[in-house]
Amino acid sequence: MSTTVVDVWGPVAPGARSSFPPAPEPHDEWALAGGTAWVYYSPLNRRQLIRPVILSDGFSSGSSNLDQLWHGLEENGDFRFISELHATGRDVIILGYDDRTASITANADTAIDCIRRTIAERVGRSRLVVGGFSMGGLVTRYALAKMEQDPMLPDHETSLYLSYDTPHHGAWLPVALQAFTHFATDKWGDAPGVGPVLRQFSGLLNSPAAKQMARWHIEKAGDTPEQASERLAFLQALDELGGWPRNVRRIGVANGVDTGTGNGVKADATAVRCNGETLTDTWLKTQAQGEQEVARLQKAGEDPVSVRTSGLPDIDGAPGGLFTAPSPAGDPGSFGLAALLMGLLGNEVDPDVITTSCFIPSISAVAAGEISDQKALYQPITPDGSELDAFLCAGRNEGHTTMTEELGAWIVNEIVSGE
Template sequence: MKKFYHSLKKSTLFLFLLLGFFLQAQQEVNESYSNEVTQTFAGLNKNRVPHGLLLDFAMDFTDAEAFNGQLSDSTNLDRMTYTNLYHTMLMSRVRDVSAGFMLPQEFANTWEGYRRDNNDFDLNSPGDIENAVPTIVLSALYYKYSKIRNNALSQGDIAVQNNQYRDAFVNGQWQNPYENKQVFAVASPIQDIEGSVVDFLLPTEITMSNNLQAVNKIEMDADDGAGFRQLNLDQKTRVTYTSLTKEGIRDIVFKITLNNGQRLKSRTRIKFGDPQKQGLQNPPPIGKQAEIINSDKFYVIESEENFNGKTATGIVSINYAAGNTKIKKPLIVAEGYDPGIIVTPENIFGLSDIDDFIDPIDQILNSDLRDLLTVDSSQEYDIIYVDWLNGVDDMRRNAKLLKTIIEWVNEEKAANGSSEENVVLGQSMGGVIARYALREMEIENTDHETRLYVSHDAPHQGANVPYGLQYMARHARNEYVKAPILLNGVEALLPTIINGAAWFSQLQLEDFVTGFENPPNISFPSPYAVLSLADMPASRQLLINFVKSDYNLDNTVHNNWQDELENVGYPQEYGIRNVAISNGSECGQTQDLDSGDYLFRF
């Protein structure tokens, strides 16, 4: 029975995707689907639709029928698919059914709130870092819904007249064209997580169902050899993997048992260990997040100065030189742009840590740099890696933190009887922060005891993200389709190109802003979280041209920051030497692009 309306729905969705990029408006709410589907199903008595959910009525963001509780190769869930599944069920409402539903943005933000609240690591000491265990906050959905049987029209159980479905009657008796279905799914907000010790949590508030009372119990097989264990709502369940495969992949299976004895399953796939090193070590390291990285010691340091009334905090990871157990010959590394606080709050070190600095060097064979920095027997420098807890914060605030850390390092090495001067290396945005911090110390007549400042591919003039990508990302964020039925008296607006919006935001803010040749892999977070990255203080400072949500350019933040940075200048006192390194091809090979070539075409 789907065929009659199937082509209309699919072509309408394709037009949304195709035309959405070229429309020019601050927020486009497309009502054509709502109007057409309402007209097409106007001849049906909606009160006769079981559960008030009719799949034929919905826009198919994904194939809901595939998630019927029976596992298959095509039903592994990630957050993107899960969100599309939820949106499909929300769109299937033929009357104001509210049980088990909330507005899409409210749902996304509620999930994000649980992620942040349960991964708000209270870091006051090295022990807090070493004992930190992330929480994977799950969301589950179980709905009973209906669809029009495929043979309903041929058997006379439903009628089509003037391109409208109509109820069918035989001798005054209504003919039931509907069959009952159910959908079950559980998803994790991330598919990569550092460490092999983790807590799972399924909050009641984001367990979405119109028939939760029919569920007797929820169980989880964490693929750790322990089989199924009960998963109680609002209670954390700890899982410790004592070994990992080379890629660290585990298939997590969830099972609900209904009161009638029926069992439904759902599966998601998660990589544990260190996503940056998957496949490099066999077997990969296991343990808590702090236990699997190349650090001999951790410190939590807060800036002594504040910026605009707020201080900054960071994690300092130390990898000592050969034979050292104390700081004597420091190489201070300031990390770059790290949006982990927004997109992966589960990972205490964000998207980059000391291993992301050490591992690439360690893989260079027959290298003097490798011998100098990473070979246990010949390592000369104590690597002191600065990990911002908020890697998208105002660069001036994190510069205050770096100043505090430099002063702390100087005190430590003096107490250890060392007069070695520092080498300060800033990667990407960290290079700009290091420049600012070192020069500000000089202006304040504070000896930074630094002989060499290395700017590693740092955007001192700002980051140039093409207008087209920014406009496309903004517009993608502003494209919605209106659900036909109100939810609790409120219009339900669903993002029509949620996947593309997330992809473009990741592309522009990691590939272009941070300058990574290969941007880090980010599991699909809330689209609202991803699309907020461009509005973060560091992003605004870096972006030479910034497109606001209303599509107007506003470069005020960048221009003011750039003026201030240029007035501060570069480090130049206490005998410091400045060196700049830019990423690129040592062979002088181009990227096979000519001026005016299409960067992206849809």
Template sequence: MATRGAARIDVVRALRQESEPVPAGRAEEVARVLPREVLFAAPPAPGPARPADREWALGAAWSHQGRTATGTAAVHYGAGHDRLVKPMIIADGFNHGPSDLAGLWNQLDAPYPPHQQRLLTQLLAQGIDVVLLGFGARHTHIQANAGVAASCVRRAIGERAGNAPLIVGGLGVGGLITRYALAEMESRGEDHQTETYLSYDTPHNGAWIPLILQQLAYFAQSLVPAGQADLISSPMAQQVLWAWVESGRYSGPVATASLLRVEFLEDLRRVGWFPVRPRKLGVANGAADGTGRNIPPDEPVFEWSALGGLAGASVRTQPEGGQDRLVGGMRALPMWASRSYTSQVPSFDGAPGGTLAAYGTVADGLGTPIESKYRSACFVPSVSSVALQFDPLEWPVDLYTDITALSPEHSQLDDYHCDAQNSEHGKVTAPLAEWILDQLGK
């Protein structure tokens, strides 16, 4: 089946032919049992948000491959301010469609234990002006949205009273967008006047969504075209995910399946990899001591069956490396039946890192039960969010590295902090919030 070497996936089609006539009404039957939402897209955090003091409509400082992105910023003045004095730009992250800045506020200002304090409220109390940066299409090319981030930096400089340096960063992929924007501005000789760069659980070296779940999204979309794979197939996902597939029937390499990721990494190197001038800080929702989640490799996650077995899917956790290891299969007879096998792919699911309810999202969409421990798997490994020095295509690194035992030069950040335990990607917790407040208060 597969040849030894680079990480890959191989799909075996279980039907001798898929061209026989489809019984009348079968497609409609299948449509009724498949999910219709964009899979892996997170809903906005609920609740009323603090009204913004100002809103900026933003164009991009540059285009990318003929695409000019747009965005919006919600400006919240710090305590005692009636204008920008000490701006902190926080860019939105991994998701589909336009940003919901109210939802972003609610996510980052959610009360955290043990004292139910709120991060953004505390930043405002410190006299920091919070500028939440959203994008017209979060899922487009990182370089394109970086042009919007650069415009936001320029606007903040232009409207700032005084000369306090900026703090610029982002949540998840928002940290990659602002990282690229600041580095690009430096490469053009532009003064971004940013003293501190801050990334929040950013996939500096890549993120992970199980390959079998990616294929299930394509499977659903091919049978019921309702955008189920729109996020997983988007330019941003292709640029960020370490392992990616282009369809439910794709066989081949996964770390270099998309040229968009290869080209994005080349563009990052062209502009300097990281911005040079700012102090580079980062926090990770994953644990630092190498402790992962209780998700063993190569175990069944769920088995779904509908229409008397005519439609169904089996899903397993990602095995650890190996050759031609079964990760699952799917069927909608007589249109589709396949099994998927991976080779040389690490067992990302249980690794230390910020988590995403990837398995739970798909199981819920199919209406099938799933054991609670399997609902969430690693999305941004700790070794990625603290930007350890390793090849982001080859990943020659132990996912369970004890980061606490490493010397500072192993990271490309100047300083970082990990959560006490593996928490949900982008969640504000006391260890991370307190470290950020301490660092920005220096």
């Protein structure tokens, strides 16, 4: 299974250079307020913008990386998404941001700028297709809704909105992993080598965008997991805009199944454990219902810190897009990331690591239920249960935002048939 993703975390080391091959030179490049749009005209349109499709980047560190985006859309999976859109006469505009950790509402203003520029550059009157991957789906959802409700903004002239494994009802990152990241940053954030890596991950978890997406968030190891105030404010702002753009057809796909079948990760299992130079009998567990100790964190020579949760669902094993985090060591997954960090801190990690977990539950990606609801997480998804007009879930639980023929071809067909 291919698990390299478009947009999750980016390079582990701050300032690390992209390991992806260079993307083809865009036909045009637009400097936007807060971002950049890379324009690739369809060969059928003789370098004119005739039938535009805007695809937004999502969450990661720093600014958008065109090479990484192109790789994810064209070369990562078994479906060449941009080429297939080009073959139907669609022009592709890849929308990137100067800061992918900035608030969703701030980057939505960049998306609005991109939509306005697209309309200005378009030849003819074909309506737009606008959407995005992961957080990019939330950014464009908010942008289109704002353009409909704000009388100072022009008509978005969009007929179709699409989202690709977008956390419409929230994303999940294990509380145990969040706690370990903040704990390790507090203890070794100033250490040479590993310190910048720890600070980067801790900072990402506490960034505005991450707080807005995470259904359960903690700012430091001892906090009670809950929705951050930034998330509550974003949800209220979205609700004030009507929740969704209304004058478009809304479609979406999930990288998880719709059958209710989980990914095989068992609840309350030890996901990763280590001992060594800096950590003593430190372990993280997968999430379970009820009262649970999800992590034991102990710096060598100090008292242990116990991390506890209450009332959360068995969500690590839920159907949905799997967490992957590109790094020099590959794609370690959520708990695999913890194992990587433990190793960097000079410890020996037990070999039986549960590497990954659910990241975007299927019911979140297709807006079909609350991810805090244990029953809803594991029950089949029906068409009438979704807030989308049409959706498709994958035939298996696979890496978040993985481009597959199954999902990519369905989207292309929806775009073509919607004319």
